[in-house]
Amino acid sequence: MKKITILLLSLICFSGISQTKTTGIINLTTNMTASLTLNNTTSKATLVLTGPFDRWFALGLGVSSGFGMGSGDVVVYTTSLTDRNFVGTGAPSTDSSQDWTTLSNIVLSGVRTLTLERSLTNADMNDFQMPYATTNSISLAWARSGSASTSLANHGGANREFATGTFTVLGNEKFSLESASIYPNPSNGNFTIKTNSSISKVDVYSQTGTFVKTIEVNNDSKDIEVSVNGLSSGVYFLELQNDKEKSWKKIVIN
Template sequence: MRPLLLVFLSTFLNINSLTAQVKSTGIVNLLSGMTAKIDLNNNNQTVTLTFSGPSDRWYALQFGNFSFGDGMKNGEDIVYFNGNTLVDAVHNGVGTRPTDDSINNWSLTSNTVSSGIRTIIATRPFNTGDSNDYIFNFQNNTIDFAYSRSQSANYILAYHGFSNRGYSISNSFTTLGVDNHDLVSKEVKLIPNPASSSFVIHSNFDHNIVNTTIYNSLGQNVLYVKNTSSEINISQLPTGNYYVEIEDDLGSISMKKLIVK
């Protein structure tokens, strides 16, 4: 076996080892224009939240292990956008404003607005050591969401109204792997690859690509693009190896390797 082929196989096995330690809920639709996605990286014990909602008001997400109807239950972990950043907080019960944690354990990595929808990407450790924070466990197969948003354009936490809240219970985690056979069989390719400033996703099937997420070699979410239909700008990314998660409108997910030069 030639040395070059040995190097390739070694690299491929290392990539599979990395991605096998990443689990994702995929994009979970909440309300119109409001979605959430949780990625768990067991390599560095880090959770990444991708959270979208209306750009002109607060919106909030409660996550953990609870039941339908347990929204605003005392002690449940919550995050909300306050007009400037993602706030780490804890519920105090129905009708009472959440209390902001003394330390915000979420690190905001991206805050973008497109067509009136704000998408936030933030990370934090599985276990922050804060008793107010939910402890993420890579072995868990599901996670529960409760969510709400302001009924008008403002960032003052107040009663949201019945139509501006809801539940998404038992959202399943899927282990991500490089070149998932569902999409590989349809010949999804990144062109060019290696790339320096941009690339396009090329495929020979009719389904639309609805979400594209790029992770660095540590499994950290570094770029998210919704409704991908043109070139993806990667000029801001340092050189190195990346992993591109591609989701189509049927929910099929693939992870492709991308080399940025």
């Protein structure tokens, strides 16, 4: 009986461990990638989507090749992000419930990077539901304008395709980049990034999204001493990266 009790307690503790799973970075086409991470503790999905800075682009979730544009849902960026629904062959209609939140919108070297967040599941029947326990892969459809334009219109046959993402469990959330800590914060320009997951590169951006500098990290370090002396006082954003994840952290420079 004692062994059974210990086993049950172990299972309960394990089930309580926060976990994340991610597709990693999916290369869709030139200047377009997608990375979807599901967080079991926060019940949130984080989508990092890149596309050309000078035109609209879109990503359909839960949409496989051969679809009739009557299922799945889509995020579209024109001059801002909208949550939309597939409706036949026409432009996707705007969803009455805008469930995606834009965490960041940064343009660098002709590429726009959007970091978006949404609940894994909700009551919106137009949204693709992503329960953590059963979502192990996802079908995607992407599209973008064939020329520089933010007016949503026919993308043309060469500017849309399909992809599939397979989720890999990252394990305990403490091994995710989301759990990285920065200290001291506020800082005088010298600070440490500490994480239980490896980091290969850190990009620094101003509060307005202007790229400041790249900090290269040797040997996928977990404790990184950073010096950004000379920066004006203010709020900056750090994009932490490795081969599977991206995560954003805020640092205040005095």
